[in-house]
Amino acid sequence: MLIESPIWPAQLDHFKINAPDPALIVNFYCKAIGYDAYPLDSGNILLQGQQRRVVIGKGHAHSRPYHGFRLQDRRQLEEVRAFVKAQGINSIENPSPLFNDDAVAVVDPDGWVSVFGLNRLDLPSPKASNNSPPMSMAARLQHIVVATNNLDEMISFYEKTLAFSPSDYVLKDVNDKSSKQVAFWRTDEEHHSFAAFGASSNRHDHHAYETTGWMAMRDWADHFGNLNIPIWWGPGRHGAGNNLFFMIEDPLGDKIEISAEIERISRSTGPRWWDGTDGKAVNLWGAGWARD
Ligand SMILES: [Fe+2]
The missing domain is CATH 3.10.180.10 (2,3-Dihydroxybiphenyl 1,2-Dioxygenase, domain 1)
Incomplete structure (x- = not known):
């Protein structure tokens, strides 16, 4: 029998890319994919476009410390938290600066981190997407x-x-x-x-x-x-x-x-x-x- 997961609906909201030279990656993504850069705490940089965002940080090439799924509301978040616990999964501290601190983060068998959370509301809104190259x-x-x-x-x-x-x-x-x-x-x-x-x-x-x-x-x-x-x-x-x-x-x-x-x-x-x-x-x- 399929388990009815509360991780539904949830949308991939962002992920983090680490790079030895973050400025190089920031510059490339801004120009090639169309993002605006916004500095966050701890040296992280938020790249924002219409319906897309990425966090860039300093670290090893090809590392991807986490990806975040956006939940709909606090009730769903608490359902996910309870569900994760009931499934016997240990959650870790939320690593994403784009979600509220109470986001639920879990590690898969290969070490990839999934974060389920609600958006921080104190970050700037993305600019209108009226800048086609x-x-x-x-x-x-x-x-x-x-x-x-x-x-x-x-x-x-x-x-x-x-x-x-x-x-x-x-x-x-x-x-x-x-x-x-x-x-x-x-x-x-x-x-x-x-x-x-x-x-x-x-x-x-x-x-x-x-x-x-x-x-x-x-x-x-x-x-x-x-x-x-x-x-x-x-x-x-x-x-x-x-x-x-x-x-x-x-x-x-x-x-x-x-x-x-x-x-x-x-x-x-x-x-x-x-x-x-x-x-x-x-x-x-x-x-x-x-x-x-
Ligand atoms: Fe003319």
């Missing part, structure tokens, strides 16, 4: 844009010489198709790989990365937030291209766009025309960005 986040270079004081000639070059496909035009006067203010061109089915905004000078305007969706945009915004890089424009949805977007500035003030859901248009589809006076072509949700 950027190398792991999708951002395909997707389009680049210029400003020009020579828009008609640019249009002629890209459409007649290079034969890019026009996707959208923005007009100063919606009733006058010669009053083009912006032109978007595609070189595959994505709405634009290149675009030109009429402006007072010829200059770089921005470049854009296509990511996988709204949640990925959130991750990028969180990542920039962690680096104290503010959103410069957006979030919004471009009318032309129908893509979600926000922009930041690089240290030189050049604009960088993070985009998602950019529209796909077959090669045989003709251009559309936008009224440039209401700003919807560049942002369906709110403020535009007027180039001077």
